[in-house]
Amino acid sequence: MPPLLEMRGITKTFPGVTALAGVTIRIDPGEIHAVVGENGAGKSTLMKILSGVYPHGSYEGTIVFDGAERTIRSIRDSERLGIIIIHQELALIPLLSIAENIFLGNERATAGVIDWRETHARTRDLLARVGLAESPRTLCGRLGMGKQQLVEIAKALAKEVRLLILDEPTSSLNETDSEALLELLLQLKARGIASILISHKLNEVARVADRITVLRDGACVRTLDCRDRTIAEDEIVRDMVGRPLTDRFPPRSATVGEPVLEVRGWTVRHPTQPDRSVVDGVDLTVRRGEVVGIAGLMGAGRTELAMSLFGRSYGRWTAGTMRIGGRPVDAATPRAAIDAGLCYVTEDRKHCGLLPDESIRRNIPLSNLEGIARFLVVDDHRELAVADGFRRRMAIKSPSVEQKTGTLSGGNQQKVVLSRALFADPRVLVLDEPTRGIDVGAKYEIYRIINDLAAAGTGILMISSEMPELLGMCDRIYVMNEGRFVGALPAAEATQEKIMHMIIARNG
Amino acid sequence: MTSVQDSRIPARPRAAAYLGFIHGHLREYSILIALVAIMAFFQVVTDGILLRPINLTNLVLQNSYIIIMALGMLLVVVSGHIDLSVGSVMGFIGALAAVLMVQFGVHFIIAGAICLLTGCLIGAAQGYWIAYFRIPSFIVTLAGMLVFKGLSLALLQGQSLGPFPEGFRLLSSGFVPDIPGVEGFNLLCLLVGAGLAAAMVVMALRGRARDRRHGTADEPVAVFALKHGLIAAAIVYLAWLMAEYRGLPNVLIVMALLIAVYSFVTGRTTIGRRIYAIGGNEKAARLSGIPTERLTFLTFVNMGFLAALAGLVFAARLNTATPKAGLGFELDVIAAVFIGGASMSGGVGTIMGAVVGAFIMGVTNNGMSILGIGIDWQQLIKGLVLLAAVIFDVTNKSRD
Ligand SMILES: Nc1ncnc2c1ncn2[C@@H]1O[C@H](COP(=O)(O)OP(=O)(O)OP(=O)(O)O)[C@@H](O)[C@H]1O
Numbered sequence: 048m049p050p051l052l053e054m055r056g057i058t059k060t061f062p063g064v065t066a067l068a069g070v071t072i073r074i075d076p077g078e079i080h081a082v083v084g085e086n087g088a089g090k091s092t093l094m095k096i097l098s099g100v101y102p103h104g105s106y107e108g109t110i111v112f113d114g115a116e117r118t119i120r121s122i123r124d125s126e127r128l129g130i131i132i133i134h135q136e137l138a139l140i141p142l143l144s145i146a147e148n149i150f151l152g153n154e155r156a157t158a159g160v161i162d163w164r165e166t167h168a169r170t171r172d173l174l175a176r177v178g179l180a181e182s183p184r185t186l187c188g189r190l191g192m193g194k195q196q197l198v199e200i201a202k203a204l205a206k207e208v209r210l211l212i213l214d215e216p217t218s219s220l221n222e223t224d225s226e227a228l229l230e231l232l233l234q235l236k237a238r239g240i241a242s243i244l245i246s247h248k249l250n251e252v253a254r255v256a257d258r259i260t261v262l263r264d265g266a267c268v269r270t271l272d273c274r275d276r277t278i279a280e281d282e283i284v285r286d287m288v289g290r291p292l293t294d295r296f297p298p299r300s301a302t303v304g305e306p307v308l309e310v311r312g313w314t315v316r317h318p319t320q321p322d323r324s325v326v327d328g329v330d331l332t333v334r335r336g337e338v339v340g341i342a343g344l345m346g347a348g349r350t351e352l353a354m355s356l357f358g359r360s361y362g363r364w365t366a367g368t369m370r371i372g373g374r375p376v377d378a379a380t381p382r383a384a385i386d387a388g389l390c391y392v393t394e395d396r397k398h399c400g401l402l403p404d405e406s407i408r409r410n411i412p413l414s415n416l417e418g419i420a421r422f423l424v425v426d427d428h429r430e431l432a433v434a435d436g437f438r439r440r441m442a443i444k445s446p447s448v449e450q451k452t453g454t455l456s457g458g459n460q461q462k463v464v465l466s467r468a469l470f471a472d473p474r475v476l477v478l479d480e481p482t483r484g485i486d487v488g489a490k491y492e493i494y495r496i497i498n499d500l501a502a503a504g505t506g507i508l509m510i511s512s513e514m515p516e517l518l519g520m521c522d523r524i525y526v527m528n529e530g531r532f533v534g535a536l537p538a539a540e541a542t543q544e545k546i547m548h549m550i551i552a553r554n555g
Numbered sequence: 556m557t558s559v560q561d562s563r564i565p566a567r568p569r570a571a572a573y574l575g576f577i578h579g580h581l582r583e584y585s586i587l588i589a590l591v592a593i594m595a596f597f598q599v600v601t602d603g604i605l606l607r608p609i610n611l612t613n614l615v616l617q618n619s620y621i622i623i624m625a626l627g628m629l630l631v632v633v634s635g636h637i638d639l640s641v642g643s644v645m646g647f648i649g650a651l652a653a654v655l656m657v658q659f660g661v662h663f664i665i666a667g668a669i670c671l672l673t674g675c676l677i678g679a680a681q682g683y684w685i686a687y688f689r690i691p692s693f694i695v696t697l698a699g700m701l702v703f704k705g706l707s708l709a710l711l712q713g714q715s716l717g718p719f720p721e722g723f724r725l726l727s728s729g730f731v732p733d734i735p736g737v738e739g740f741n742l743l744c745l746l747v748g749a750g751l752a753a754a755m756v757v758m759a760l761r762g763r764a765r766d767r768r769h770g771t772a773d774e775p776v777a778v779f780a781l782k783h784g785l786i787a788a789a790i791v792y793l794a795w796l797m798a799e800y801r802g803l804p805n806v807l808i809v810m811a812l813l814i815a816v817y818s819f820v821t822g823r824t825t826i827g828r829r830i831y832a833i834g835g836n837e838k839a840a841r842l843s844g845i846p847t848e849r850l851t852f853l854t855f856v857n858m859g860f861l862a863a864l865a866g867l868v869f870a871a872r873l874n875t876a877t878p879k880a881g882l883g884f885e886l887d888v889i890a891a892v893f894i895g896g897a898s899m900s901g902g903v904g905t906i907m908g909a910v911v912g913a914f915i916m917g918v919t920n921n922g923m924s925i926l927g928i929g930i931d932w933q934q935l936i937k938g939l940v941l942l943a944a945v946i947f948d949v950t951n952k953s954r955d
């Protein structure tokens with residue numbers, strides 16, 4: 048069978064970084080081909096080359112599609128070939144309807160006049176094909192992440208897709224939505240549409256992929272074929288990281304002390320719907336050196352709770368008290384919270400965490416500029432020393448601290464945001480999805496950092512949608528559902544089933 | 556992927572290092588080079604009139620109020636906003652000053668203080684809605700532009716009002732008294748120029764020595780020497796030229812102090828860092844504990860203050876307040892900031908860039924006036940200069 052696509056000897060350099068060094072990859076017709084690798088391995092870069100984001104001539108190597116060599120100069124060129132990419136950050140326009148988004152730039156029109164009847168009819172077909180029960184008129188901004196992904200795929204199907212590229216499609220989806228998406232990929236495959244799937248969730252990869260290509264440091268390490276045998280996750284991990292990674296979670300010896308964070312009766316109303324309680328009477332305690340988890344489904348109110356504790360950055364606080372280190376704290380702004388010893392690391396590092404056009408060195412000290420200044424005057428050398436210190440301690444991969452954070456890979460961006468919180472020297476650190484979109488190796492490092500912090504006496508409150516992560520890291524887990532804490536389990540007793548049971552019991 | 560072990564520049568062939576460094580700082584140099592090129596061009600085509608002592612002095616006086624406002628506008632733009640009202644506010648303050656001093660006979664120091672305070676209040680009134688109610692600055696200040704244009708008309712009842720008391724006029728038309736010495740040549744001016752040049756060289760050398768100790772000096776020696784040598788020579792030369800006329804205008808001293816203070820605040824202090832952070836990503840800045848609302852508010856208060864100061868300078872220079880004063884000046888100020896490399900989306904820009912940008916506009920204006928080019932073509936050429944500068948920025952950025 049002749050291959051659908053071959054990329055040969057692709058080399059791409061950025062100033063100071065070789066992102067890809069002679070990568071060769073082959074995609075067969077109708078296969079699901081997974082591309083995995085650590086953060087910064089070059090996965091996104093490779094796909095941007097294939098889809099014309101980086102045009103022909105800005106890299107070396109050749110692309111053969113359908114038996115002929117192609118020069119792809121723009122996204123239009125790749126779409127004409129039937130190669131469609133769905134980027135990690137979705138590109139739907141929130142104020143347009145599903146139908147308008149699907150046919151954006153590809154309108155069903157005669158002489159410039161849109162035929163709405165046909166547009167809506169075809170949208171209904173496409174939505175049925177991706178299994179989304181929504182009206183074509185629904186505004187995309189109203190849809191959750193999972194449904195938006197499906198709309199993106201419907202949009203691709205509308206363009207006669209032959210090769211679908213998905214860059215970390217499930218990183219911000221919950222388990223049910225992820226499941227639905229993977230199921231859809233399998234259906235598309237049955238219809239002969241090939242796809243390239245980039246993901247850090249190796250269990251998903253192992254489940255749906257026909258073949259897996261592992262990239263490491265911009266080079267292709269190995270291509271594993273899953274059709275003749277099942278591939279163990281550990282095998283993929285070994286290729287990714289370059290050494291066997293026996294434990295997913297670093298060992299932990301907790302010495303738990305007195306409470307550092309005590310929250311009682313915390314209640315928060317929705318910012319625009321004042322009669323809706325998003326967080327309802329939450330009691331929680333975190334002790335010195337303890338790692339406490341909050342489990343729950345998307346929309347349970349976990350991020351809202353965390354943001355509201357952190358200087359009332361979400362909604363309208365109506366009741367509840369907070370003590371840090373035994374002293375009552377009334378933190379009405381993030382500054383007050385940070386000064387009281389509470390720091391928050393956002394789940395949305397792109398929009399709420401990074402200054403993408405500023406260097407690593409400018410990003411890290413932002414929460415504690417006093418720490419690098421003398422009488423309001425910034426000491427450049429202190430700043431450099433601090434930033435470089437974190438770059439080494441956190442193993443941030445970059446040629447220097449002068450690199451702009453917008454060009455770092457996801458894991459390294461996360462380390463920058465985490466460094467910023469650490470430089471403010473918190474007594475309690477709230478981590479919201481600290482390992483989202485991060486490779487196994489970097490996850491392990493972040494877990495290690497969390498453990499070190501706990502060992503040094505910091506109290507850690509960790510929100511995560513990955514149950515194994517909570518089970519592997521936490522001393523105690525709260526379960527949250529619809530704004531309330533519906534249970535608390537010590538780590539020794541917690542299991543995935545028990546947690547799910549607590550959530551469902553309440554949902555009735 | 557190679558990760559270099561520290562941030563020092565590894566030993567590379569010299570030429571490559573130079574090119575690499577210059578490429579990385581292209582924007583910084585290109586705008587200075589553009590100013591020098593434009594000055595050289597007009598110097599030639601005006602047969603040397605541009606740099607005649609009297610014209611040079613005039614150039615400074617003519618652009619002082621634009622530069623003063625550009626300092627405030629830079630902060631506003633860096634924090635991600637814009638202020639369209641500065642021209643009207645400046646005119647309004649001029650009118651207020653005239654009413655106070657000419658009609659009511661208030662002493663000029665007290666009247667000046669009242670005007671500056673009023674400027675702050677105007678800035679506060681606009682900044683309040685922008686910062687705390689998140690009304691887009693474009694709209695608030697567009698409204699402000701109309702309001703203050705109307706108010707100055709009302710205040711002056713459509714008439715011009717003047718002349719101002721002598722003491723007040725010294726702000727714009729006065730010169731620092733010379734030390735007695737050479738006749739027909741302002742020794743003080745030359746000495747101040749030379750002193751300033753020497754101070755800048757010493758500071759640059761000390762900064763470089765400190766960088767070397769920390770191993771972070773990345774500017775090649777030749778570039779460093781050339782840059783500071785040229786800047787020092789230019790300062791001394793300009794001081795010499797001005798010394799041949801009447802020496803140091805008072806307003807130049809005010810301007811130089813303001814430029815120094817604002818570059819220091821934006822470049823070296825935590826407040827500066829915070830303002831850049833707000834423009835870079837406001838949500839991230841807020842979650843990092845930066846009081847984004849208060850700082851945004853204060854940048855507008857500051858803008859109001861500087862617009863008021865510019866209004867006083869302008870009124871003192873014309874020696875009369877007219878309802879048309881300041882009309883359209885906001886466009887020159889905003890253009891100066893963008894020519895100087897600031898970004899529309901915030902987070903980017905420098906005080907020095909804005910000052911050089913203002914001078915590019917000023918020299919272009921002045922040179923074209925000397926040549927007798929009509930106001931129509933002047934506008935057109937200024938528009939093209941602005942467009943060219945921003946296109947240069949955008950293409951330069953996308954090449955990275
Ligand atoms: N525009 C850019 N300028 C400079 N370096 C870049 C740029 N884009 C990517 N890089 C660098 O290229 C390397 C590969 O990045 P890429 O985004 O392809 O990684 P990735 O495998 O997709 O990682 P992740 O899993 O975190 O998404 C990284 O070291 C990154 O810092």
Ligand SMILES: [Mg+2]
Pocket residue numbers: 090091092135214457
């Ligand atoms: Mg990526």
